[in-house]
Amino acid sequence: MDDPILPAPAMVYRSMGSGPSWQRIGAGVMDKSGIANDQRDVRPATWSLIYVLRGRGVYRDQDGREWALSPGWCFQRLPDRRHSTVLDPASGWRECFIDLNPALQRVLASMQALRSETPAWHWGLDAGRVQRFVDVIVALRHAGERALPGLCLDVMRLAIDAQPDPSAVAAGEDAIDRACRALAADPAGRVDLRTWCRGKGLDYERFRKDFQRRLGMPPGQYRIRRRIDRACELLETTELPIAVIANELGYPSPYEFSAQFRARMGLPPTRYRAR
Structure with a gap:
């Protein structure tokens, strides 16, 4: 071993x-x-x-x-x-x-x-x-x-x-599990976790620390990862233009989407789709 x-x-x-x-x-x-x-x-x-x-x-x-x-x-x-x-x-x-x-x-x-x-x-x-x-x-x-x-x-x-x-x-269907599902269902980032925690009666700072300990990353990084996961899926299974995908995922512009995608995946969206 x-x-x-x-x-x-x-x-x-x-x-x-x-x-x-x-x-x-x-x-x-x-x-x-x-x-x-x-x-x-x-x-x-x-x-x-x-x-x-x-x-x-x-x-x-x-x-x-x-x-x-x-x-x-x-x-x-x-x-x-x-x-x-x-x-x-x-x-x-x-x-x-x-x-x-x-x-x-x-x-x-x-x-x-x-x-x-x-x-x-x-x-x-x-x-x-x-x-x-x-x-x-x-x-x-x-x-x-x-x-x-x-x-x-x-x-x-x-x-x-x-x-x-x-x-x-x-x-075991705890707050972190529910938060992960909420973030996965909202790749455009419309869910505000502070507001979400208040609605569940949770202290946000404690929730954030528990989230980091469980998943090894803060909620914001998890949201980015799920957003990029969704981007990969759309690039692989649709012919939607890059600008449309960027808008659907909540990016202010295709340029910001491409920059974050490249930082995460090591290549721009156009090259990822063409593989």
């Missing part, structure tokens, strides 16, 4: 039976430092559980709901359910993951052991939990064929143990 709680990148898959490649189980550690658009509106063929070890990002489900991701968070990639994950490329993202084939996922979901209604939740960053992922990776790599059924049970047990308590998830 290159850190007491950060295992080195590794990945292993084992086939289950003689079916297609997605009929398998897998586990690994991935380093995605420098990556921004990790998954954009994808429909995965397998079920995955991702456990965030380092970095910051956003998970967006097919209904437009969003969760801010940071170390200790888990999220699911659900078979045939569209979702996106956008990462902060400067945050040094690293994750553990396990994969199950759809047949196993359906069995567990039918018993309500996997909760698809909660795609992302905070599990807490813990060295013992990280070690469980590492143990599964090592076992999958070295196990003989006769040991695979038992290892499959180990992967399923880890998937179940990581699932959130429904009551805890409901209680």
Whole structure:
């Protein structure tokens, strides 16, 4: 390990039976430092559980709901359910993951052991939990064929143990989660957070410090990041002129939009669109 709680990148898959490649189980550690658009509106063929070890990002489900991701968070990639994950490329993202084939996922979901209604939740960053992922990776790599059924049970047990308590998830819908959603829904910046906090009965300075501690950036920087995320989406999926995008996102002029986009992404909007 290159850190007491950060295992080195590794990945292993084992086939289950003689079916297609997605009929398998897998586990690994991935380093995605420098990556921004990790998954954009994808429909995965397998079920995955991702456990965030380092970095910051956003998970967006097919209904437009969003969760801010940071170390200790888990999220699911659900078979045939569209979702996106956008990462902060400067945050040094690293994750553990396990994969199950759809047949196993359906069995567990039918018993309500996997909760698809909660795609992302905070599990807490813990060295013992990280070690469980590492143990599964090592076992999958070295196990003989006769040991695979038992290892499959180990992967399923880890998937179940990581699932959130429904009551805890409901209680965890705190002010920072709500603020992140409000900022994501308002890329043009019309939401004034001081006014928003007053309406929720919150002290703004305490909220700002809690926000910084949770996400590793102040609310203003988070708003800029979400604004640039939206700009990338519009540049990739529409032919709207740069001036129209700048206006939609609340920039005073296309020049200010281009300057902030370039500072964040390393290239101007026109070159980003032409890639």
